Amino acid sequence: MNKRKLSIIFENDAFVAVNKPAGMLTIPDREQSEKSLKEFLTDKYGSIFTVHRLDKDTSGIVIFAKNEHAHKFYSRLFEERKIEKYYLGIVLGRPAEKSGLINAPISEHPVNKGMMTVHRNGKESSTEYEVIESHNSYSLLSFQLHTGRTHQIRVHAKSIGHPLACDNLYGDGKPVLLSSFKKKFKLSKHDEEERPMISRLALHSYKLVFKDELGESHELIAEMPKEFSALMQQLKKNN
Numbered sequence: 700m701n702k703r704k705l706s707i708i709f710e711n712d713a714f715v716a717v718n719k720p721a722g723m724l725t726i727p728d729r730e731q732s733e734k735s736l737k738e739f740l741t742d743k744y745g746s747i748f749t750v751h752r753l754d755k756d757t758s759g760i761v762i763f764a765k766n767e768h769a770h771k772f773y774s775r776l777f778e779e780r781k782i783e784k785y786y787l788g789i790v791l792g793r794p795a796e797k798s799g800l801i802n803a804p805i806s807e808h809p810v811n812k813g814m815m816t817v818h819r820n821g822k823e824s825s826t827e828y829e830v831i832e833s834h835n836s837y838s839l840l841s842f843q844l845h846t847g848r849t850h851q852i853r854v855h856a857k858s859i860g861h862p863l864a865c866d867n868l869y870g871d872g873k874p875v876l877l878s879s880f881k882k883k884f885k886l887s888k889h890d891e892e893e894r895p896m897i898s899r900l901a902l903h904s905y906k907l908v909f910k911d912e913l914g915e916s917h918e919l920i921a922e923m924p925k926e927f928s929a930l931m932q933q934l935k936k937n938n
Contacts, residue, residue, distance in 0.1 A: 787840070864900075
């Protein structure tokens, strides 16, 4: 990111929407281990306010406010669920249902720190999903979040038996390899070992729909990552 320009999707006087790369922190962590998206934006704008965040390994659209008034307004929009949040995810296998609503309460895992789990005493959690394209090995899904729990899509995807690809907490964590589904796969002469098609959590914050302070509607989109579409093309060819 130091050498790459910030991928700004939209900005006005109140907020800026950025397409965050996978592998980058939204805000600084306790260890200050690496530069976060917020710090890059602070370098550019002088001061910036956190409205919401994405997991480090999730790519896609994040909004930051440019002043305190906007910070209060947009934080409240998220708290009151007045922002429609859509994600794209690649899951293992082929879901039986073309669409569905997952209502499964989520709480912290009793044993594994940093993990969440479906539990009857957890907080109410609701995720709608739709299968965009399905294949035997992997399928592309659209998710709409109706609540905003930690790791919600990852936990709910696992709960229906189709965890996200490359999810090392809730799935098998294995990278997506072309050789795993292409029958006559051959390594190119220049490569000593196969390069994964996707090696990071296959989840992308794709679209946010909301009304701003002036009542104007916004539909902000962070296009599907190239590695997602490349995988879908290969699956079509090799199915």
